[in-house]
Amino acid sequence: MSVKAFLSKYVAALAVAKTKKWASQPVVTQQRTFEKLIRRAANTQFGTDHRFSEIRSHADFVARVPIRDYEALKPYVDRVVAGTPDVLWPGKPRYFAKTSGTTSGAKYIPITNESMPFHIQAARDAILHYIHETGDTKVVDGKMIFLQGSPILEEKNGIQLGRLSGIVAHYVPKYLQKNRLPSWETNCIDDWETKVDAIVEETIKEDLSIISGIPSWVQMYFERLQEKSGKAVGELFPNFNLFIYGGVNYEPYRKKFEQLIGRKVNSIELFPASEGFFAYADSQQEEGMLLLLNSGIFYEFIPADRFFEENPPRLTVGEVELGVNYVLILSTNAGLWAYNIGDTIRFTSLSPYRLVVTGRIKHFISAFGEHVIGKEVEEALRTALTDSEAVVSEFTVAPQVAPDSGLPYHEWFIEFEQEPEDLESFALAIDIALRKQNSYYDDLISGSVLQVLKISVVPKNGFQEYMKSQGKLGGQNKLPRLSNDRKIADFLTRLL
Template sequence: MGIRALLSRPLAHYIVEKQLRWIANSRAIQEQWRQSLVTKAKDTRFGKDHFFKDIQTYADFRQAVPVRDYEELKPYVELILQGENDVLWPGKPAYFAKTSGTTSGVKYIPITSDSIPNHINSARDALLTYIHETGKAEFLDKKLIFLSGSPELDQKAGIHLGRLSGIVNHHVPGYLRTNQLPSYETNCMDDWEAKLEKIIDETISQPMSLISGIPPWVQMYFDRIRDRTGKDIKDVFPDFSLFVYGGVNFDPYRAKLFESIGKKIDSIETYPASEGFLAYQDTQTEEGLLLLLNSGIFFEFIPAENYFDPNPPRLSIAEVELGQNYAVIINSNAGLWGYSIGDTVKFVSLHPYRILVTGRIKHFISAFGEHVIGEEVEKALHYAMERHPEVEVTECTVAPMVNPPEGGLPYHEWLIEFKTPPTDAEAFAKAVDTRLTQLNVYYQDLITGSILRPLVITALPKNSFINYMRSKGKLGGQNKVPRLSNDRLMADDLRKGV
């Protein structure tokens, strides 16, 4: 056993003992974080605007701090970008995590020196918890690969700016850097196709033991290795024993990914976001992810069915119930207050608090991590129709095609019922795709990185949507056709009429 594996065991024991202590006092820990966050931010611009000095109880907090999304937080972010200090959190952010927005395009999510440990220590603790439970630590002595974005950072208003994965790369502990792959130079490459080939060059002969990344990107890495070698991954990397993933629902990729590997290996699911590292899988034997209640975040939850009510209930961790779908609201030492991250979760355990990520609060597609929303779909369609004025659309919906029956790369399928179809269908589809890449940087990355092929339009017969809504008992009234979905239930029903 190597030195890393040997030293990891007492550290893992220490971390799990700390974890068990805060788990036993989860509700009190969360209340302590609420009080601490408010106290530290009381003299910031946000704290003054929301009377933090007068907040004593959670009821006071709910009254003072409204739930908001990025659009409503954006005026404060703009003040930071203009050079102002002490806006959302004391001082200035250490970083801005660049992520896809809705109406605003790119979002700039602050990461502060106080919130960095949430991102870094949580990833570390996920591995140490696994080591403590399973006793398996030898993977630390071999090569570890993290398929991530470029660690190169820009600057905006004197603040470092980049994708979350690139920011985190700068904080990988020194004891792991010597066996981390790919190289820094390769990781900085912009062209994903060229970068992937270089990653394979650097890793194919190495004793890879841990591979981490978003499942579709990892699958592409595996496919290229199999194309090059003609071998299963287990034969190329016989030491490969642990897969760490997050960012998208793993279920659509599970079968193909393990088929590519050629054997069953352990896996750890994580729940990282630009806004914070929220949860990780803390056991190989129980369902769900441990919600990180002692990591700089005060959590609130809104029942999903009430989210769009004028005054929805906001619940602390002490008030949640099993099996209920909740929208997640966070307040953090990154300076996010009453912030709706857009995700929904369901608790599968209250002792400890474990969750499943169930989706997004609004209709969306994120089968590959792209987070395309209805507004982006509608804007892209409108853009194409302006350039093809002969087109009239009766209705449309969009769904992912993860495993195309004809083979090739996956794609977004746009199912459109035209009243008047385009005279040049290929040009119309290209216009839609072009606009969508402009609206959503994640979708653009997937297209340029050859993870997805450009969207495919399927023209539906007349009355397809009417017949579909009728079949579901939702014809007329206030019922609306979902503009997009993250599965193919509706799309496959609609295609039956093609």
């Protein structure tokens, strides 16, 4: 055992003990975080406008601070971007994480001196929890690759800005620098396809033990490795034992990954975003990710089925229940207040608090009142794949409201690595699994309002073509699992 591996067990034990301390008193931990946030921001412009000095309780906060998404918070953010200090948080941000916007174009998410360390600490602690539970210290001795955005940062009014993954690249600990791939020069390549080819050249003869990235883009990397070497990824990297991912659900990709790797590997799911690092899988045995209650973020939870009410309930961590779909609301030490990040979650455990991401509050299908969410379509596909030889590369779902003939239906666009022998039977298996999860959808099928879903087979690399057309190939960009319109569907239909 190397010195690094030996020390990792000791450091892992310390990290786990520290986690257990705050996780064992969740309500107290969150109350302390809440009070500290309100106190620190009381004299900012936002704090003055919302009378933070008068806030004594969560009820006071709810009465003074409405739920906002980025568009609603933008007037304050614009002042921060212009270089004005003390707007949302004392002083100026250290960085802006630049993300793709919707109606307002690019979004600039502030990252402060207080919030930045938690992005790094959470990623480190996820690996340390894995080492502590499994005893696998070999992962720290091999090379590690992180598929991420370019670390080249721009500057806006004296504040550096870039993609979150590129910002984080500047904080890789010194003891990991020799193990980390790809090289700085390769990481700076902006074009994703060129970058992946360069990463393949750079890593194909290395001894990788940890590979990290969004599953869809890691899959592209694995396919290029296999094309060049003619070998399975697990054969190229015999010590590759840990896949770290976030951003999208791994399950739809798992079968394809195991085929590309040639064996099963352990995995750690992360829940990071530009707005904060919210959770990570702290156990290989338990479902869900540990909610980080001690990371400078105060959480509120709104039941998803009540989110669009005029005054929906805003619950704190001590008020949530198992199995309910919640919209995640944040107040952070980067100056986001009652901020709707857009993600929906469901708790799998309340001791400690573990959750799974169920989708996006804006990404759903309810063209007929069914309100089908991302988690339901992913679970339906996973169920159908269990008894099928099919292998799926990528998929998305959209409503077909006005078909040429017959009843409307949900149209599933699927890119197969290996198609099922009977496409109609496969579609029916997905449909049955979806009906079991969603009673509204079941009622529409049984009531002859909708017909059984239909599958449109997307040609190879069709989804990559779509993402490229949107300027979102690679990096942290993710394909929506489902849409309530036909924008993505219309592009893919032209490829059929």
